Amino acid sequence: MSRAYNFCAGPAALPTAVLEQAQQEILDFQGKGLSIMEMSHRDKVFVDIAEKAEQDLRDLMGISDDYAVLFLQGGASTQFAMVPMNLLGEGETADYINTGQWSKKAIKEAGRYGKINVAASSEDSHFTTVPPQESWKLSANPAYLHYCPNETIGGLEYSFIPEVGETPLVADMSSTILSRPVDVNRFGMIYAGAQKNIGPAGLTLVIIRKDLLGKAGAHVPAMLNYQTHADNGSMYNTPPTYAWYLAGLVFEWLKKQGGVANMAEINQRKAEKLYGFIDGSDFYSNPVEKISRSWMNVPFVLADDALDKTFLAEADAAGLLNLKGHRSVGGMRASIYNAVPEAAVDALIAFMADFEKRNG
Amino acid sequence: MSRAYNFCAGPAALPTAVLEQAQQEILDFQGKGLSIMEMSHRDKVFVDIAEKAEQDLRDLMGISDDYAVLFLQGGASTQFAMVPMNLLGEGETADYINTGQWSKKAIKEAGRYGKINVAASSEDSHFTTVPPQESWKLSANPAYLHYCPNETIGGLEYSFIPEVGETPLVADMSSTILSRPVDVNRFGMIYAGAQKNIGPAGLTLVIIRKDLLGKAGAHVPAMLNYQTHADNGSMYNTPPTYAWYLAGLVFEWLKKQGGVANMAEINQRKAEKLYGFIDGSDFYSNPVEKISRSWMNVPFVLADDALDKTFLAEADAAGLLNLKGHRSVGGMRASIYNAVPEAAVDALIAFMADFEKRNG
Known part of the structure; x- marks a missing residue:
């Protein structure tokens, strides 16, 4: 398992x-x-x-x-x-x-x-x-x-x-x-x-x-x-x-886990890490105004959408599943609900950084 | 387990x-x-x-x-x-x-x-x-x-x-x-x-x-x-x-299991066994006209309903669960759906016979 x-x-x-x-x-x-x-x-x-x-x-x-x-x-x-x-x-x-x-x-x-x-x-x-x-x-x-x-x-x-x-x-x-x-x-x-x-x-x-x-x-x-x-x-x-x-x-x-207040701290940290990484890159971007960015669902696009399929296939192979954006909007989306651990976000960011290095 | x-x-x-x-x-x-x-x-x-x-x-x-x-x-x-x-x-x-x-x-x-x-x-x-x-x-x-x-x-x-x-x-x-x-x-x-x-x-x-x-x-x-x-x-x-x-x-x-035709054979046999036992007893009875008796849900009552609680408690202890009738009608009910094996019906009948012998 x-x-x-x-x-x-x-x-x-x-x-x-x-x-x-x-x-x-x-x-x-x-x-x-x-x-x-x-x-x-x-x-x-x-x-x-x-x-x-x-x-x-x-x-x-x-x-x-x-x-x-x-x-x-x-x-x-x-x-x-x-x-x-x-x-x-x-x-x-x-x-x-x-x-x-x-x-x-x-x-x-x-x-x-x-x-x-x-x-x-x-x-x-x-x-x-x-x-x-x-x-x-x-x-x-x-x-x-x-x-x-x-x-x-x-x-x-x-x-x-x-x-x-x-x-x-x-x-x-x-x-x-x-x-x-x-x-x-x-x-x-x-x-x-x-x-x-x-x-x-x-x-x-x-x-x-x-x-x-x-x-x-x-x-x-x-x-x-x-x-x-x-x-x-x-x-x-x-x-x-x-x-x-x-x-x-x-x-x-x-x-x-310490209840919802504790989850909120973890969720905020997870979201800030991921948005921070995206904002610090020219390779990835998120279009939502900063004050209204979701802690739970983080959509992002690659500057070159020709790389989308490669990104998703490699993420999947790396054990980072279901990052495809909703069929109506395309791109990527990382949903980072309560049950998604902080380590998952760290692993995603590490993968995204590596993918950018190899393709940016 | x-x-x-x-x-x-x-x-x-x-x-x-x-x-x-x-x-x-x-x-x-x-x-x-x-x-x-x-x-x-x-x-x-x-x-x-x-x-x-x-x-x-x-x-x-x-x-x-x-x-x-x-x-x-x-x-x-x-x-x-x-x-x-x-x-x-x-x-x-x-x-x-x-x-x-x-x-x-x-x-x-x-x-x-x-x-x-x-x-x-x-x-x-x-x-x-x-x-x-x-x-x-x-x-x-x-x-x-x-x-x-x-x-x-x-x-x-x-x-x-x-x-x-x-x-x-x-x-x-x-x-x-x-x-x-x-x-x-x-x-x-x-x-x-x-x-x-x-x-x-x-x-x-x-x-x-x-x-x-x-x-x-x-x-x-x-x-x-x-x-x-x-x-x-x-x-x-x-x-x-x-x-x-x-x-x-x-x-x-x-x-x-051989599909629905095979289940029907088993279900009919299960039902006939149980109704047959009930009909052969003065201690138990089922009120439904014979031609319209359900193969799936077999309600029955004890001649003396003062024994209901004992019956249910002893059945439960014998690993025969959930025999209580619907709250609106009382008595007993054995639901013998597809997933209830024939051995369960045999065990129920054996228990009922023994209970009758001890209380009849």
Whole structure:
């Protein structure tokens, strides 16, 4: 068994220690004679796992009892529909900020359910900037404001949490959740697909202020109504139990690492090293304005894109996997989530320096 | 490591050989240096796994190119909404047959989206019978007819496939899929949550005749539109990759067992043994009419329900797990899906005989 350094944007690297524990328990969970996968979600053994996972997440993020934490399915793409179906009342308007491809998808989907106001967009800068909040054209009384704090594809991350007064702030945190401390109390709702910083694909976390529950109309499917899941502890139907268990192992691992504050220090150091190296080179470049560079997703291009294929093939051979940029933008992208160790970034920089020396 | 006999109704037993292979590959898939869980769904390695799983399922069930096979999320409960959202046009009526708690849930959810006609119900017999088709009061021109061929809770299984002419037949096969051969061509659509005969919870299979695609209105979420998933090979967004991989291992295992025809022989033998033993006893009983007894879920009660707790505790101690009946009906239930070996049924019968001798 050999583990490479994995820079995949998602489904992304998981901590080796988590996979080792899962491996050990997969056929027989703690002497019970069966796998977690083979157990009813209503079995006390699983219920304990599920509750501990929720509590560990609450501890890690400082989530108060004012919020429900839901373990759902369907990915962020299902949230693009659920948010307006649950929070956008008849005749109301929702504000959206457009800072990249995931924002755009959320905006497009929301358009099916009511009036959407795109209050700001950085499409003119090819999503290399975050529009300053002073420039946002907010509605008079929006049902909520939606934004994507970290755009996985563009590698663009907000350096601030929007100030929106009483308006519920809704954030797609899929690729930034748990990477740094965040004041949950400033949000009406946070959601995240699991497959970047939480666990395997097929699990979606929703953290929603309880006063925002119960607004969905009768036409909303039970499974798409947050109230259904809040009322049933995310067990209205069979949840994705194995993914929930793995997420719990990741939360335990994060606590052992010193929690999110400690991860933030490591993540900042990893990102600064990599951006510092890129900025110090004429061979590599990153287009994003410095203040809005993502700690999690670092896209970069080679000055001569004819070398892209060689770069990727040699990186792969060196055990540096999945550095290809998103198919919609090309170039390279190193996703350096919590589970990607600092040594991986060091190894990447050493490889990039060597590649430049040989090809620059 | 010791593996007990697991009679859980779902999430249910998986083949030990499947879990052993998963265990071996979980940290490093075939020398690639990472887990299947940590890999992009667009990686050729995963795409090959996904395509092979689909092909193996097509081979096992004899699914022609007239049908799309979709690997989705959300469980059968999400299908309860998706079916009418996709197939029930404005002003149309859908027919439903009510044979148990899962039928009822499907009927209740469908009621949000249009006119539902319950064409027959066996609620009067406490769902111990399947209403004969001659008694069904079908609509003049229904958009589809929905039924649940195997009711997991009641242990009731149709002994026939309804004859409905040109009406698309829609079946919730969650707890019977792959347990016996079925002529897919007689169905407009088949769906199944994975956690009984396919793989872990968090994956839902949909097999839909292609001419039924594309009927959803603009108000239907992209993620709840079958067309979206058919157009994108179930990769419109990140699918539950690990569950998909595990389902693929189960399909491979089924092929090695001689396919569904062979499983049907084993399943029939398992069921006949257990029902035969129950019928031969005054101590145990099963209330379902003989022709409609499920091969997969065998509910039974003790003549003296004061003994229930002792029965369950002793069974558990003997390594016969999860025999408690559904919380809504009580008693016992042995779910004997494909992955539950014949030896488990033999062991259960031996235990039941011994328990009767000591307590009868």
